[in-house]
Each structure stands twice: as structure tokens, then as C-alpha cells.
Amino acid sequence: MTRRLVRTGIQLLVFASVFIFVLLFIDRRYTVLPASIHSHLPAHHPGLVITDITVESCSGLNLISSCRLDPDRWHRIEKDLYLKKGWLPTKAFVHIRRSREEDLTEDDKVVIDVKVGRTNPTLGDKEESSAQWELRPGQIWLKRSVKKHESDSKRAVTAVDVLFGTDAVEPRPGWEIKDIPIAMDGITAGLEPKLSIRRGKPHKMEPAQPRIRKDGKFKILQVSDLHLSTGVGACREPEPAGYHGGKCEADPRTLEFVGKMLDDEKPDMVVFSGDQVNGDTAPDSQTAIFKFAELVIKRQIPYATIYGNHDDEGSLNRASMMALTETLPYSVSEAGPSDIDGVGNYYVEVLVHGSGRHSALTLYFVDSHGYSPDERNFEGYDWIKPNQISWFKDTATALSKSETHTHYTHIHLDMAFIHIPLPEYIDPENEVVGMVREGVTAPAFNSHFKNALVEQGISVLSCGHDHANEYCAISHDQERNPQLWMCYAGGSGFGGYGGYDGYIRRVRVFEIDTADARITTWKRVEYPTGSEERIDEQTIVNAGKAVHQ
Template sequence: MTRRIVRTGVQLSLLAIIVFFFIFFLDNRYRVLPQSIHSHLPLHHEGLIITDLTVQTCSSLNPLSSCKLDQNKWHRIEKDLYLGTGWVSKAYVHIKRKREDELTDDDKIIIDVRTGKLDPAMGEKSQASEKWESRPAGIWLKRSHKRGTADGKKTVTAVDVLFGADAVEPRPGWELVKPQALRLDTTGDNKEPRLTVRRGRPHKVEKAVPRIGKDGRFKILQISDLHLSTGPGVCRDPEPQGANGGQCDADPRTLEFVERIITEERPDFVVLSGDQVNGETAPDVQSAMFKIAGLLAEHKLPYAAIFGNHDDEGALTRQVQMLLYESLPYSLSEAGSNTIAGVGNYYVEVLAHGANKHSAMTLYFLDTHSYSPDKKKFDGYDWIKPNQIAWFKAAAEGLKAKDSHKQYTHTHLDMAFIHIPLPEYVINQEQVQDIVGSRKEGVTAPRYNSGFKDALVEQGIMAVSCGHDHANDYCHAAKDEKSGNSELWMCYAGGSGFGGYGGYGGYHRRVRLFEVDTNQARISTWKRLEYGDVAKRLDEQIIVDSGKIVPPKSRARA
């Protein structure tokens, strides 16, 4: 029996070794392993230095051409520079890199990168050992025999590719290579590839700590349905139709609107409540999402993001996108537990003013997923799952217990943010008189009610706000069926981006703001428009006062 066990163990070990080397051989030749696995291989660990860079082009008409260089020497950045639009051509950036302790005196390291036409005067400034070297697609490299270190200001330690003339690089230590995009035979669709490089070691990103202001106030800007693209994007249903002579680039106009609101309202915190990326027009999701991340980083604004149903319709999953959000400056976004449904179930505590470390309010964020998993029974959109609700209840109870233990007596004005509206957002004709705002389309809530609204009320959440239905921007107070008392405000942000649908009945893009006054235990809210009466606070109202839900008093206004 013992011999049989030993023999079986040896056979299994040999089989495992054979399988490992077989997969390794296939991957080395044909790259069969997913990119997510490659990202964890030693070659991709930090602490590497770039020694060379090139572009490899291949054609489906030429069976001898290949888009893969020797993978023992080169690492391919998995972004087709044509973004899949080349009829017969593909092209990829390849880099060589080594660990710093493996560099020899004969190795060169890249200390500068340029693209486009090289200024002759630049060559005169170079040392004899640091001549500019030409590479395909208009790339110029300056390499040095100096060993350097990964801490050096010049040493290039990472390379990536972004797309579009409006590309933004929000990652600390990274910069877009200038002055031009890579030179390829592209169709001129404004999605031209651009190199971006990091110098030195990765920069540590310190997480911002949102805190109530010294006046007791905290202002939240909710931006929903940006629908950003790779490249400038095309406007959909722009209002008014003839603005700017009828010319409309979606993303520049959207971001100009958002930046104006940031400048005028000076919010303390931003909520990106889903559909930041317009999947079908964003073949490179990273380039699209970096636009809003870069704008918020530029203004040093902490923010939290959740996903909508369009964010992951492009090339990157929610998990990968959230990893990117988590790595960016000023982002407080989190993937949340991988044991519950969705990506992006988390909360952010806003601390009291001054040196206090206790929470003044909590903002909850939940993933409302995308489309129904059971279209026969519940056509339409997905719903918040029971284990998400259980997580939310446990988190809320835990935070209450923590505050109770510390004997804080302040009123918590907690809020929640989601993308797809809850079934309770649907209102009947009698309830129209109680809403404040515009209702220009039907509510596309899930057909199945999982009970999240009741959980919000049970945990004392004052307001929940969503996106998804671009042309709805109203707030509606849900009422207790027995007492008739208002128990939760449910608001829409309204659509902000020109890459998504809109324009119903002259409807202009907009954003929603909430201002929390902890001294008065009050929450106020209003909207701001992209066009029209742009200086006005539209539909301003107090929804919570003295820590209690304020019943609706105003009729809806178009």
C-alpha cells in the first residue's frame, strides 16, 4: 500500500511538471494565459527598468509577419494601437526591461522618450553617449550606459499607451510623451495612440480624508452618466441643437461643464454614480475614465465611484477598472468584499471638523449591477442582492455600535448612492404633485424588489440618490404605508454627459449637489445646468431638517 501511494504521488508530480512546462511553452509561443495572470508574473513586478522600446506591426495578409517579438526578451503592452479598426493591420508597443540589480555595464537604460519630428537642436544638447535613437511609429529614445537607479528622476521604469488627442494622465509620476501621437496609418478618428511613461519608482498615493468644514458644512457633487469615450466622442441629443454652430465634441463639452460647476460650487467631495464610461464608444476604457479622474485630481477633490450598466461593456471588467480607481490620487473608491455580489460595495466616513477622528456622517455605495439575470421572469435590469443588503446592514450596525461605544451624541445624516433606481422610484399619478424636479421618462428600475429601500429606512439613511435615467432629476419622499410619514428621500442626479442620450423636451445636462449642515442637522439639495440659466440653483429644497425627513411641499417643475 505504501509503495502504491508513493508511486501515485511521484506520477502526479511528474504529470504536474509536464503540464506546467507544456502550458509555459504554449504561453511563451502563443500567449495562452490571460493578461490578469501575466500581471502577477515576476516580469511585471515593480522595480524594473526599461532598457528598450519598439513598435511591432503585423498584417493578416502576410503569414510571415507577427505581432509578437521574442517573449523571452520583450514584453508586449496588450493594446492594439489601431484599437481593432485596422482592416488587416495590428500594432503593439513592446518593451525590454530588467531588474535593477541585473543591469550590467553594457546595458542601456531609457532616460527620455519623444514622439513625432525630432528637433535638431535637441541632439546638440545630448552627450556623445546619449544620442537619440529612432524607433518605428515616430518614436525617439535617449538611452544611457549610466547604471542609474529606479529612484532617478530620468530613468523610465514603466510604459503605457493611452488614446485620443484629449488623453489625460492622472497617475502620479506618469506623463504623456510629447509632442505628438504615434505615427501610424490610422483613419483619423481622433483615437490616435499616445505613449505615456513613468519615471522612478511608483509614487505612493495617500488617501484623502474627507472632513466637515469649520462652518459645519460639507458639500457633495453628484455626477452621473458622464458616458465618456475614447477620443473626444460624438454628442448625442445635444441641447440646444444649434449651439457652437452645430459642432459638438461630447467629452470636451461634458468636462468643461463639470469643471465650471467645480469652480463655482467648490464641493468638498464628488460622487461618480455610474456610467462614467460609454462602453460601446470606449475601446480603451482606461483613456475614457482617466479624463474625469484627471480633472478631479487637478482640483484636488476626493471622490468615490460606482459602476453603471455601461462601464464594463468595453474591454475592461469592473474588477480591473476598480483596481485602476483604487490606484489613483484622491480616489476613495473600493472594490469591497469579493464574497458578496458586485464590485464596489463600500462606505466612506466623513469625519468631524478639526482633530476629531469620529465620523460625522457615512456615505454608502452599492453596485446595482447591469441587466437582469432572469429575463423571463424579471425583464430589464438587475437588483441589489440579499448578501449586499446583509453587508449594508452589518456595516451600518457596526458603525452605530462604534459611535455608541465612544458616546457621541451627534445626529448622523447618512446617505447612500446607487446607479440603477430602486422600484420605489416609480410613482403614480397622485404622487406626481409630491416630487420636486423633472420626470421626462419612465423609471427603468428592476422588476424584482429585493427590499433595499426598507433596509435603508431601517438603518436611518436620510437620502439615496441614483443616476441611470438621464432625463429624470426629481426627488421623491417615500412614505410609510401605515403612518403616511415621509421616511426616505429618493433623488435622481440627472444625466451630465453628452455621450449618452438626453435632450427630451429641451432637457439640458445637469448635476446634483447636496449640502450637509451638521450644526443644523440639515441636508439641502439642488441642481445646476449646463445650458440656460446656468447660474441658478434649480429646484433647491431642504430634505432633512433638525435630523428629520422634511415632507415634500413643492410641486414638480419642468
């Protein structure tokens, strides 16, 4: 029996090894593995310089062609320039050659500039340099210089990426996106690929640290359900229909609205509470992520993200999106512990004003997942898992006993954010402030996360998901004492639905006053332009406890 088990084990090991080898060999030629897998492969290495850039095209009908240059000499950026949407059965990929700078010889050339366009840049290049402009496919022009020219070496291009769409932005420090798209026949209008390059080493970024203001207050702007696309996106049920002259491009209008709210409210932190990416219309999720990130990065506002049921329906899974977001300036987002369910279970401590290291309050972020894993018994949406609840309880208990909290008394100003509402949002006994425009699409299975929140003294929970619901509802214990305010942010994006009772896109604001242990909330709407009015302003926590309106 033992000999048979050993033989079976060896056979399984050999089979698995052969399978993995064949799979990697096929993927090397045909890219059969998902894009989310490739996103984990190294794309940008510190200490490397780019020596050449080109585009390799191939027919999508040619089963022999891999559309890949020699992988020992070229690195392929795993983004089909056609995004599998071109009107020709064609694929194309940007390839780069790169080398460690110390390995270059004096005769090796390094890319020091990149331009895209029909015109030869040499005609308008007044800069004296030994470098020459060289044409590559896609009307990409490279200026390359031999390594021995130190003045050119300092300008060496060290990383290359591809973004898509007329509205693509580049929020990463040191990166520069080219305005003119790569020229390829058959590219779908509005999804044109653009090169983005970085010179020099990656910028060292200091971690963002939210702090209470000098006046003892801290303002959070919650933005939910942006539903951003690759490209400008299509508006769904814009309200009112004639606003902006009846013209509506989803992403530009959404971002203009959120940008105005950032400038008006001047929040100390922004919470993006899920469905930032509209998966079905985001064949390049990175481009969509960069759009909302750029809004807060250029305003130097710390921000946290969690994911909804649509974010990972695009080109990136949750882990890849979080890995990307963690590298961006002012992001306080984290993947969280790898041994519990979901991506994005973490907390952010908001420190006291000044340079002290004591925490004034803690914000918890929990992944509410996507669709039900057991549709037969629990139709609809997934639920927060027991190990997430245990993590939350253990973390909250540990933080309450931490030395960083012992000198601060307003622990019950802590808040929590999720995307999909809890089943307790449905309770008809809840007192509601705001509009209930649609049914609550909570999980059918109740894992009782709400009980854990109450046990740990959390007074406010806020979610997204149901776009046209934008109310706060308070639950009570058996003696009718207020327990927990459960709020909706309301949908902000025009790429998602909004067609309930003339719903106008909006955001939610929470202002925490640590001096008086008070939390106040209100909403701001996109239309009319005189939207400075605070909608449904209410105090939901007073003296550290949830209160009736």
C-alpha cells in the same frame, strides 16, 4: 466504486491541466483571452528600469504571427495600437525591455528620455550627455545612457503605458504623456495612440480623507452618466442644438461643463454614480477613466465611484476598473468585500473638522450591477442581491455602535448611492420635486433594499441611469410619515442620450449641515452660460429626519 472515482478525478485533473497549458500557450501567441484578463497581469513593477522600447506590427490576416516578441526578453503592453479599428487588417503592440537596476552591468543602457516625431531630437538637443538618440518604429526616439552615468540614471524611465485619442490626459503623479502620437499607417483618426512614461519610483500617495469644513458643512457634487469615450466621442441629442456655435464634441463639452461646476460649487467630495465609461465607444476604458479622474485630481478633491450597466462594456471589467481607480490620487473608491455580489460595495466615513478621528456621517456605495440574469422572468435590469443587503445592514449596525460614532449625534445624515434606481422610485404615491421626463427603468425584481435603508435610518438615496429624470421623490410609511428621499442626479454627459423634452445636462449638489442636522439639495445645468442659478433647491432632511418639501 472508489477506484473508479479516483480514476475519473485524475483524468479530469489531467484534462484541466492540459487545457490550461494549451490555452496559455495559444494566448501567448494570439492573445485569445480578454483584455480584462491581461489587465491583471503586472505591467509596472517597482524597482525596474526600462532598457528599450519598440513596436511590433503584424498582419491581422496572418494566423501564424503572434505580434509578440520573445516574452523572455520583452514585455508586451496589451493594447493593440489600432484598437481593432484600423482600416488596414493590421495589429501592433508596444514592447518594452526592463530589468532590475541592480542587475544591470556598467555597459547596459537605460532609457532616460522618449520623444515621438519625424524630427531627429539630436538636432535640437543642447544637453551635454553621453546618451544618444535612437530611432524605433512608430517614429519613437529613445535616449539611452549606460548605467555608469549617475546623472542619467536618476532620470531613468521606469514604466511605459499607452493611451489613446487627441484628448487623452495623464492624471498619475510622475507620469508624462507625449503630445505627438505614435506614427502608424491606418490608425483610425481621433484614436491615435500616445506613449506615457514615468521616471523614478511610483509616487507615494496619502489616502484621501473627507472631512467636515470648519463651518460644519460638507458639500457633495454628484455626477452621473458621463458616458465618456476613447477619443472625443459623438454628441447625442445636445441641447440646445445651436449652443457653442452648433459644434459639439461629446467628451470635451462634458468635461468642460463638469469642470465649471467643480470650480463654481467647490465641493468637498465628488460622487461619480455610474456609466462614467460609454462601453461601446471606449475600446480603451483606461483612457476614458483618466479623463474624469483628472478633473478632480488636479483640483485635489476626494472622489468615489460606482459602476453602471455600460462601464464594463469597454475593454475593462468592473474589477479591473476599480483596481485602476484605487491607485489614483484622491480616490476613496474601494472594490469592497470579495465574498458578496458586485464590485464597489463600500462606505466612506466623513470625519469631523480638524484632526479628530470621529465620524460625522457615513456614505454608502452599492453596486446595482447591469442587466437581468433572468430575462425570461425579470426583463430589464439586475437587482441588489441579498448578501449585499446583509452586508449593508451589518455594516451600518456595526458603525452605529462604533466608538468613533458615540460622540456624534447626527447619524441620520448618512446617505447612500447606487446607479440603477430601485423599484420604489416608481410608486405613484411618492411626492416629487423636479421633472419626470421618462419612465423609471428599475429592476423588475424587487429585493427590498429600500426597506433596509429605512431600517438603518438612511434618509437619502441617490442614483443615475435614467438621464432625463432629475427629480427627488419621497416615500412614506402607512401613517404618511416621510421615510426616504429617492433622488436622481440627472445625466451629465453628451455621449449618452438626453432627448426628452429639451433636457439640458446637469449635476446634483447635496449640502450637509452637521450643526443643524440638515441636508439641502439642488441642481446645476450646463446651459445657459448664466447657469449659476440653483434649480429646485429644497431641504430634504431636517433635524436628522426626512421631511416634506
